[in-house]
Amino acid sequence: MEIINVSLPDGSVKQYPVGHTALQIAESISHSLAKRVLSALVDNEIWDATRPISKDCKLKLLTWEDDEGKATLWHSSAHLMAEAIEHLYPGVRFWVGPPVENGFYYDIDTGEEKITLNDLEVIEKKMMELVKQNHPYIRKEVSKKEAIEYFKDKKDPYKLDLLEKLNDGDITFYTQGSFTDLCRGPHVPDTGYIKGIKLLTVAGAYWKGDEKNKMLTRIYGISFPKENELKEFLHQLEEAKRRDHRKIGKDLAFFTFSENVGMGLALWLPRGTVVRYELEQFLRKIQNKNAYQPVVTPHIAQKQLYVISGHYEKYGKDSFQPIRTPQEDEEFFLKPMNCPHHCEIYRSLPRSYKDLPLRLAEFGTVYRYEQHGELHGLTRVRGFTQDDAHIFCTNEQVKGEFKKVIDIVLKVFEVFGFKDYVAQVSLRDMENKQKYIGKEEAWEKAEQSIIEAAQEKGLKTKIEYGEAAFYGPKLDFMVKDAIGRKWQLGTIQVDYNLPERFELEYTGADNQKHRPVMIHRAPFGSLERFIALLLEHTGGNLPVWISPQQVAVLAISEKFNLYAEKVVHLLSENNIRVLSDDRNEKIGKKIRESELMKIPFMLVIGEKEKENNLVSVRQHKVGDVGSMSVEEFIQHIKNIVENYQ
RNA sequence: GCCGUGUUAGCUCAGUGGCAGAGCAACUCACUCGUAAUGAGUAGGUCAGGGGUUCAAAUCCCCUACACGGCUCCA
Structure with a gap:
């Protein structure tokens, strides 16, 4: 043998x-x-x-521990779902059914039939039935001719379309039970491997992703090799739902939306506004230490500004339309970004190499006409405030500036408890360099600078070729939140384009005019997005220093309201955000409501406390932590607030 | 923008062709209370908006607005 x-x-x-x-x-x-x-x-x-x-x-x-293993099970599950659907809806046509990051889908032309959310349970049941039959997945190599004949017979235009692109000798079929699909594989040995199945959602998807094509029905699902893994997954879904910033934002009265104001335009309520202010304050302090200079620019600008910046040409028709004035031919635009305004500030004075790096910072509110269906809570909105800054510097200074910005980003991660992150460096597509603006040497140097800056800061780095914008390379961070979801945060972007378009200059030591490099950076991205992320990361249990209400004073009965007022007064004088719940309610109820509002500290006040000038401290999610004098408590909370960093 | 699903009291939701509902919140009264919901009562609605079908519409149909899921993943 x-x-x-x-x-x-x-x-x-x-x-x-x-x-x-x-x-x-x-x-x-x-x-x-x-x-x-x-x-x-x-x-x-x-x-x-x-x-x-x-x-x-x-x-x-x-x-199951390997991504490829998961993909195999999910791919087989997609076939299984197709089989179940073919049983239930004979005559439907299938396009493609790949595994994806979290499960699988199949795109289906349902013809006259309509599959909706309500039908998923029936399909699931049918799938489970087929699972029990342990049908093997059988691989078969077929000639192109055979394959074409099979699908001609089946009157399946979609698979025939796929076959056109495939070479003879490269074609395989997989069959399980009564269902045969054109498929490269691989698959699990038999359907019995699929133990927990959940069909998640039905969506429309254009054939080949092109909106001119027919809309197919896409059914998403996920499956597991063990039933309790499915349970765990469903539990996690629940957890993510519980942490949804849209729900928490409503429950904690942070922000709201109004149909009259318009979609994607958040209204910040008092509690949410405090959080915003604290975040701004936090960054302002860091930026002051790092020699940033604050600026303020208007929310609108003449069309001309965006003609210069190039945004008019690129986004004109897909943006908010111009604001007209009584003046004939005068047009203003809402600003979609702060950079052009900052370029104008740069231009307002002659600049010397001694002025560089010039770091202009602004919490600038911008407006972008995001597509209707793209909007999502606070993460995709039409008006938002960037924690923006633009650093004008020489190409030689890029590396140093990157390192400084990385420090700021890492500070943010540390303070807010993001422990798991990867820096992604986006560089040019080396095969196709002509599509980028700017000088070859400058790019070369900047790309090198970014890689080195990331290395010297000891970042876990991933380099992506072809991901750079046409105007410059960038570095951003992929962070994982408390329940393992990935977010992009903290972008640092080099720009050769705007300095060119605005003809920015500085006088060098050689008394010649030079063009500065511009670096855009926003550690939070936007306050809206960052707060959304923070709410989901913390489940709404914000750090004390940022909590809109840090302390609730809860009197046991109305008899103690006077003393409660005194405590509130003492805390307020020490800049502690405190409110008294002086309603005529039982202490249990007051505690419950304060807990639900996720207020970090509750001070219970009754006879004992009043007699001895004490407060009984209850900590959110912890419980009663004993009593102390008002002064002691003030010191305690001040320590916590001041030592967050 | 496109496909699908929704929108009922401040909030969470029930009601699928025949009188508009519940719990919580609000308000009033009583209770003056010790660490996650005191009790009783009162009030609260253009059933998202508009149009249509019907003897009769929250319910069926059409339009509009808004929200949610998806529209990048290529056998």
Whole structure:
């Protein structure tokens, strides 16, 4: 019998007979491992675990722990869903059904039928029924001719369209039960591997993503190799829902929207506004220390400004339309960004190399006409305030400035408890350099500077080629929040375009005119987005220093309201944000409501406290922490507030 | 913008062709209370807005506004 050498990830090489499958190899290692194998990486190609291996190879067994393993199960689940749908809705046509980051979907032309959210449960049930039958996924290599005939027979224009692009000899079918699909694979051995199934949502999706094409029905789902993993997932969904900033923002009275004001335009309520102010204050302090200079610019500007900046040409028709005036031909635009205004500030004086770096900072509110369907809570809005700053510097100073901005971003992460992040460096597409504006040497140097700055700051870095904007390379951070979701935060962007368009100059040591480099940066991105992220990250339990109400004074009965007022007064004098709940309600109720409002400290006040000038301190989510004098409490909370950084 | 689903009291939601509902919140009264909801009562509605079908519409149909999910993932 012929023998093949299989090298495993631990470096060992084992011999097996030709035609052994990954599954059999796993079985030879351990039975429990074999049960978990979903597919296998054979010489870096993903294979079915049941596909015979006939040559020496490197083998990695893929389980649920591997992304590729997950993808395999989800891909098989997509086929299973298609089979179930074909049973329930004979005659529907299928486009593609890939695994995605969190599950799978299938795009379906449902013809005359309509599949809605209400139908998902029935499809799920049918899927579970098919799971129990343990149908194997059978791989079959077919000729292009055979494949075309099969789908012609089935009158399936979609698969025929896919086949057009495929080469003969490269085509495989997978069949499980009664369903056969054109598919590269791989798949799990049989449907029994799919244990927990949840179909999540129905959506429309254009065929091939082109809005001129027909809209197909896309059904999203997710599946798991164990039922309790599904339960855990559903639990996490609940948790994410609970932490939804739109819900928390409403419950805690941070912000609201009004149909009369318009979609995507948040109204900040008093409590939310305090949070905004605290965030601004926090950054202002850091920026002052870092020699930023504050500026303020208007919310509108003449059309001319955006003609110069190029935004008029690029976004003119897809933006808020011009504001007209009694003056014929006069047009103003709402500002979609602060940079052009800041360029004008730069231009207002002759600049010397000695003035650089010039760092202009503004909490600038901008307006962008985001598409109707793009809007989402505070994360995608039509009016928002950027914690913007523009640094005008020489190309040589780019690296140093990046390092300083990285420090600020890392400070933000530290203070708000974002521990898991990766810096992403976006560079040019090296194959296609002509589409970028700016000088080759400048780009070269800036790209190098960013990489070095990130390295020297010890950042975990990922370099992405082709992700740079046409006007410059950038660095931004991908952070994970408390429940593991990824957010992009803290962009630092080099810009060669605007200095050019605004003809910005400085006089160098050589007495010649030079063009400065512009760096855009926004550690929070926008206050709206950052607060949304913060609410979801903390579940609404904000740090004390940023909480809109830090203390609630709760009198046990109306008899103690006078003393409560005195306590409120003492705390207020010490800049502690405090309110007294002087309603004629039971203490239990007052506590409950303060807890629900996530107020960090509650001071319970009754006979004992009044007699001895004490307060009984209850901490949010912790409970009663004992009593102390008012002065002690003031010191206690001041320590917490002042030591956040 | 496109597809789908929604919009009922301040909030959360029930009501699917035949009298507009509940809990919480609000207001009034009683209770003056010790660490997550005191009790009783009162008030609160253009059922998102507009049009249509019907003897009769929150309910069915059409239009509009707003909200939610998706529209990048290529067998």
